[in-house]
Amino acid sequence: MHDYQRRFIEFMLEAGVLTFGDFTTKSGRKTPYFVNTGKYRSGPQLVQLGRAYADAIERSFPEGFDCLFGPAYKGIPLVVAVSMAFAERGREVEFCFNRKEAKDHGEGGLLVGRKLKDGDRVLIVEDVTTAGTSIRETVPILRAAAKIKLAGLVVSVDRQERASDASTRTALAEVGAEFAIPTAAIVTIDEVLEHLGSRLTEADRSRIAAYRAQYGAALV
Numbered sequence: 001m002h003d004y005q006r007r008f009i010e011f012m013l014e015a016g017v018l019t020f021g022d023f024t025t026k027s028g029r030k031t032p033y034f035v036n037t038g039k040y041r042s043g044p045q046l047v048q049l050g051r052a053y054a055d056a057i058e059r060s061f062p063e064g065f066d067c068l069f070g071p072a073y074k075g076i077p078l079v080v081a082v083s084m085a086f087a088e089r090g091r092e093v094e095f096c097f098n099r100k101e102a103k104d105h106g107e108g109g110l111l112v113g114r115k116l117k118d119g120d121r122v123l124i125v126e127d128v129t130t131a132g133t134s135i136r137e138t139v140p141i142l143r144a145a146a147k148i149k150l151a152g153l154v155v156s157v158d159r160q161e162r163a164s165d166a167s168t169r170t171a172l173a174e175v176g177a178e179f180a181i182p183t184a185a186i187v188t189i190d191e192v193l194e195h196l197g198s199r200l201t202e203a204d205r206s207r208i209a210a211y212r213a214q215y216g217a218a219l220v
Contacts (some may be wrong), residue, residue, distance in 0.1 A: 001195065004055040008156075011194045015039055015178035018157075018192070020204045029215060034161050035157045037074055037127040049156075052080030052186050053208045054089065055124065057082070057154055060184035065112050065123035065151035066148035068095040069142060071134045076196060078125045079113075098121070098141050111145055121151040129155050132175040139179060150181045157192070161215040170217040 012018035016039045023034040038047055057065075070079035079095035086146040096113030115123070123141055124135065135153060142148050153175060164173035174184035193200070193208065200208075 001058070001079065001191050002059070004052055004056070005191055006067050006195055007048075007219060008028050008052040008186050009192055011052070012157075015045055020200065020208075021112075022207075030211075032204060032211050033128050035159070036176070039157065040077075046055075046077060046081040047076070047085070050083075050085035050146060051088075053078065053082045053154060053156070054085035055121055056186040057123065061152055061182065062125060063151070065121045066094075067116065068112065069122050069123050069124050069138070070095065070097040071124065071126060071138045072098050072100050075125055075134075076126045078127065082125055098138070110141055116142065116146040116148055118147040120146060120148045123146045123151040124153045128154045128157050129153070129171050129175060132171055135179070136176050150179055152176075152182040152184065152187075154184045156186050158188040160217060162217045168217060173217070 009018070011150050012035070017037055018033070018035055020033050023031050025031050025034075040046060063160065066089045068077045068079040068082055076097045079097060083095045094114040096111050096116065100111060125136060126134065128164065139150065142150075151171070153171065158172050160170050160172075162168065163174045167174055169177065172183045172185065175181075189212075
């Protein structure tokens, strides 16, 4: 594991983004751990978050990209934070994001930010992918704007669980295969558990093991 990943896990815990207990995901699954990126709510937190994404992007997407895209709504502050993190490193990175409804006045359209053009390599920045729904909604919007190329998808945490009961792959791997794009995460749940080790209670470890036995993907 890299130092930036260890720092990111500790950061999630301090921010209350990563918690352990009894929760219900959007898909209805009862989960013993939860990643709530809505808990990021301050400038200093966004600075740290943007830096962690930038570290993961530099490591995982060596072929590069031309533009970051943030799906509304949680993806919007993410691409802003990541763009600013790259600016700290002397690199100008443009971004765009979508509106939930097309604007019928002014500049109009669904997209805000960089005006996409044919050939642009677009890297999608998400918080957590559980079923891939937002990506499947996002790709047609991007392709309607221009003949773009999908550079990939990066998320904060890969939960490493099946997108559905019928699937054998993780949700992240399934999206990657569907759109033929590389995918990456700042950290995986395996790395989170490895880093926390004995700090987790026996009860937490037992619930997590049972959950992953039921929903974990055979291929990750």
